[in-house]
Structures are given as C-alpha cells and as structure tokens.
Amino acid sequence: MSVRRLAPADVQPKEFSFSKENAAWANVQVAKYPAGRQQSAIIPLLWRAQEQAGGWLPEAAIRHVAEFLSMAHIRALEVATFYTMFNLEPVGKFHVQLCGTTPCVLRGAEGLKKVCRDKIGEPGHVTGDGKFSWVEVECLGACVNAPMVQINADYFEDLTAESFTQVLDAFAAGKTPKPGPQTDRQLSAPVGGPTTLTDPSLYPTSTRLG
Numbered sequence: 001m002s003v004r005r006l007a008p009a010d011v012q013p014k015e016f017s018f019s020k021e022n023a024a025w026a027n028v029q030v031a032k033y034p035a036g037r038q039q040s041a042i043i044p045l046l047w048r049a050q051e052q053a054g055g056w057l058p059e060a061a062i063r064h065v066a067e068f069l070s071m072a073h074i075r076a077l078e079v080a081t082f083y084t085m086f087n088l089e090p091v092g093k094f095h096v097q098l099c100g101t102t103p104c105v106l107r108g109a110e111g112l113k114k115v116c117r118d119k120i121g122e123p124g125h126v127t128g129d130g131k132f133s134w135v136e137v138e139c140l141g142a143c144v145n146a147p148m149v150q151i152n153a154d155y156f157e158d159l160t161a162e163s164f165t166q167v168l169d170a171f172a173a174g175k176t177p178k179p180g181p182q183t184d185r186q187l188s189a190p191v192g193g194p195t196t197l198t199d200p201s202l203y204p205t206s207t208r209l210g
C-alpha cells in the first residue's frame, strides 16, 4: 500500500458543495443514525461526493462533508485517505483497482500489473484520452477467483494477462465486457465443475417429505 496524498493544488477545485438532490439524499442517510451520531454517515456521504465530483474526492469535497456532518476536517480526511475506494486524484473513465495481495500475486497479479503499465502507464496516471487509470489495492475479498481487478463498480476475475487485455480493449472500444470470472467457471464453483454431490441419486427430485 502506497502513501495516499491529496492531489496537487493546481488540480483541486476551489469549492465543492452537494447538489440539491445529493444534499437531500445525504440528509436521509444522516437520519438513519441516532441523534448526535450523524458522523456515522461519513462513508456514504464521501462516496456520494466522489460520484458528484467525477470519480475522485477533491479536498474541498472532503471539507464539505466534514462540515455537513459537523465533524473536524481532519477526521473526514483520515477516512478519505484510509480507504482506497476513495480516489484522491482525478481518475480515468474506467478506473482499475488491481488486487496486489498475496493470493492474487500467487495466481498471476504481477502479470496483470505489467498489462496496466503497458496499456495505461504508471499507477495514478490517466491516459491521454481520459479513459483509463489504475492503482494497486489490498485484498478486494474475491481471493477465490484470484487474480482479479475491480473496474469502476464491477469485479473481473480469474484473469490472465490475455483475458485482462481483452477486457481493457473492450472498454476502449466502447463495449461492456461481462464482469465476473473470465473463464467458463461458474462464479466461485470449483474449476472444471462440481467435485461434490455429483451423484444425482443423493438428491432425487421426486422425493418429498410428508
């Protein structure tokens, strides 16, 4: 995990405030918590601020959320800099979060990293056409389908350098590649098909109790 810093001042917008719709939505989130505990809504509010800001969190947005929740700016900054789901610098239209934790590394994440470097550039760099950026993140909780990446809201799993390249090329061509395993595997079922309960006589469909 690399140090996460705010974007340089020259790319930071001077101001940010929730749109009318987002402010109304944020008030609904805050109302879910007991009186005096409104700060518990910080993660959804930062997330909504990131969406409104175009996929990343300017410093002004973090400050706005802190003020919205009547909390110290530094507390909101701590949350925003801790979670890699919050992008502190501008990102591409398709932002790749590449899992670089041990199970994914053992299954080929280094090869995926090379694809990112070759096709996108260094981590944090946005391609000239504004389409792609990537970062390495810690475990995304899909180790059983390692190696994997998250692109915007979707997981792409059981990747090889070749299939990952195809996914990126599809996005670049304006297509929407199918998320999930990039093999014929069914979700996280065993590779090659079921290995247990393979005898149909164990569960006859005509058997009913009572």
Ligand code: FES
Pocket (backbone or CB within 6 Å): 099, 100, 101, 102, 103, 104, 138, 139, 140, 141, 142, 143, 144, 146, 147, 148
């Ligand atoms: S180690 Fe990559 S998803 Fe868990």
